[in-house]
Amino acid sequence: MAYFTEPDGQLQRKTYYYSKDYQKIMNLLSQISDEYGKFYADIPNVMVLAAALAMQKGLPLHKEIPGAKRADSYFKGYVSTGMDYYQALIVFLYSKENGQSILEEESDDELQKIFLGLANSGLQYLNQLQFESTNTNQSPSKIIIDELNMSLKRFQKNQQKS
């Protein structure tokens, strides 16, 4: 993928970032903290989840995070993680009016921008669920299971329709 690999074929380390406001939720969901166990193997996975949720829930893109390149948390993405496909897919689905052109090489920066917007938006949503809802005891697993069940129901509904 162009996001991770230079045209000459060399691996390119892409830097992703998320708002420090969502550090807590990131800790809960990723292996950064062992407090609730492992849900996702690494930050890119959480970012994919958050972006997917944001897209499904129709959340607006998160506003740009100032000084993001230096501040906030960073994670490393690798071709091998497979997350680049999801990233591309999420952005492809989101930018339907652009058709499949978003996948073109020239759109890489745009793609990254949209993805980060969606991901941070999703993190915001999860953060709210976890820390700002009335039920403060809600565990991250419950959030995930609830979301999963809802998605499952929708999936099954779609399946029946088709």
Place this chain on the structure above:
Amino acid sequence: MKFKKINLTNFRSYYGDENIYEFSSDNEKKVTIFFATNGGGKTSILMGLLYCLFGNDAIGLDRQGNCADGEPAKHKDATDKDNMYVELHFSHDSKSYMASRGVMSNSEAQFYIKAIDEDGNLGKREENPDGFINSILPKELKDWFFYFAENSKNSMSNANTINDLINLSGDSKTFKNALRKIQGFTKIDRLIQDLSEIEKQKRIDIDKASKNIEISKIAHNLEEHGKKLDELVKRKNIVDSDKKDKDDGLKNIIEQLKDQPKVKEMAVEREKAIKLRKADQNTLKTLEEELQSYQADMLPKFTLYNVLSKSSRPEDKKEQETIILPYPQDGQTYEKLMKKRICICGRPIEKGSKAEIEIEKLNTDQVDPANKYNDRVSQILGHIQDIKNQCQNYPKTLNERNAAIEELNKKIEENKKNETKLTSQIKQAGKAESTINKLNKLYEEVISQRDALLNSRGSLINQIDLINKEISQLENVREKVIGEKQITDKSSSLVKKLAKILDYTKRKLANDEKKAHTLITMEINKALKKYAYSNVQATIDPETYKVTLMESGIDVPQRKAKSGGEDELLKYFFIASVIGLANKKQQHSLKYLAPPTSCPLVIDAPFTGMGKDFIKGTIDVMTEQVEQIIFIGLVDDFDNHFEDAIKNYIGKAYIIQKADKSKRSSSKEKPSKQTVFGKEYDFVLYGNNDENGKPVSQSKIIGIS
């Protein structure tokens, strides 16, 4: 016993084997008489008889072959090849026998006795010839029947004469003994002695046995032992019973111990269960984590797929749906793809729809499959398919994983229950442990008690064995004693009978002796009255048997000892009476306990010291009392008195002439003459052989009438 015939072959002065003399067996003419010249062999007759009956000792035969008188037993002219023997034919108890003793040419001595049947045939040899002779005529009594001449005493130290035996002034002991022996009284003495000895021994045995017979004591001992045995057996039974109790107790303890929980095993089991549970819990944790990861992983996939299936953006809901077309690979065209008329998310592409227009557009555009963009799209689309598959599989996978978790949970629960159970059991076992310890301790105690009982039992069994042994011994003793008592009782009865027999025998013997004493005294006095000139009477001391001649109350033997008077007469009367009594007894005219000895009376040179007036009386008495008489004497000793006295009693008479080589005569020569009882007898004096060289007999049978 009566002599029938004697054959003297090469014995002393008898040369050759024709010196055969028959003895008179006539009941009236009882006398056989040998008239001999000096050195003619008269003593050889007596010696021949003694030699044949009693052997070498009787004639004093020494190693050089000489008799007591110095004369060789074998004739001096007999060669080594010649036999020397004496054969005597005799009768006893109505049977005939032949005794033969001598030395054969091979120097072998022989002695045998054979019975002779009525036809004169010899039978088998008697097994014990000496014993046979001794039963008829005991050797010790021979001196009472064979008398040597007075003058033989000088040449024969052991010669017996009448004077030697019947010495009236001397000791009467020998006489008494002889009398008693001849009459058989000594046999009774021996019988009495034997019986007395038996009786005495029996009494001693009985006394001894009586002392031994302590049945009551043994019975008491047996009773005591029995009590002791009962006591021991009782104790042993108690010990046995105790031992059985202990054994039962041990069994019980072992059973109880068997029932006790095995704490160690249970602890190990629990440990295993805990390990298993922990492993299961770890697995469960892993499974749950995996499930969690899986679910977390599936969440964006579902989200994305849902988005893909239907735009989730509210503003797009009515407008359109997202169409993602499959991208042609090498050699594919959209035309081909359209034939499937299905988009990548599985929705059909309707006619006239935007999707169809899009496809048409794509078909018109020449798509370069090698474009990198196309490559990306292709990869994304492939990934979508993958997501779709995963989402479709999710419920099944979830169920499987949940089921696995549920199963594991159940297992863990079961393990927990098992653990709890084991824990509870171990707890209980902990309580039981003290019981086990107690039981073990009790077991040890019971074992030691049982061992003690076993020891005690062993000791008791030993004691019982000992007592049993003693009882058995006592019973043996008792049986023996009872047996002895029975024997003793029997013996006592026998001894009583024996005593009676002894008493009877003694009385009978005393009576017999008294009778014999009376008879002999009577006979002697009868003869004395008839033949003695003086009024003499003989007395025989019943105790000492000393014979005393009394004349009107005066002791006379000394006075007439040398004169050949009554005392000499008395001697012959005495001998005759004793032998006569024996004969009568043997003929069963008198009933005595033991048989007497009866034998011919052989007297060498008789009546030489006797007054001539007494000879007839003596011969009368002797021939009356004695069954067979053999007189041997010099021709000159027999005078007219003797002839008159004996004439009627002679059965056989022989003249024995000594052979004289120097006077070898021929048939032309005048024979030598011998005068006997006034009658001349001719002798041809050969040497030892006749004109033909054959040994000849020196004797001549003469008839006395």
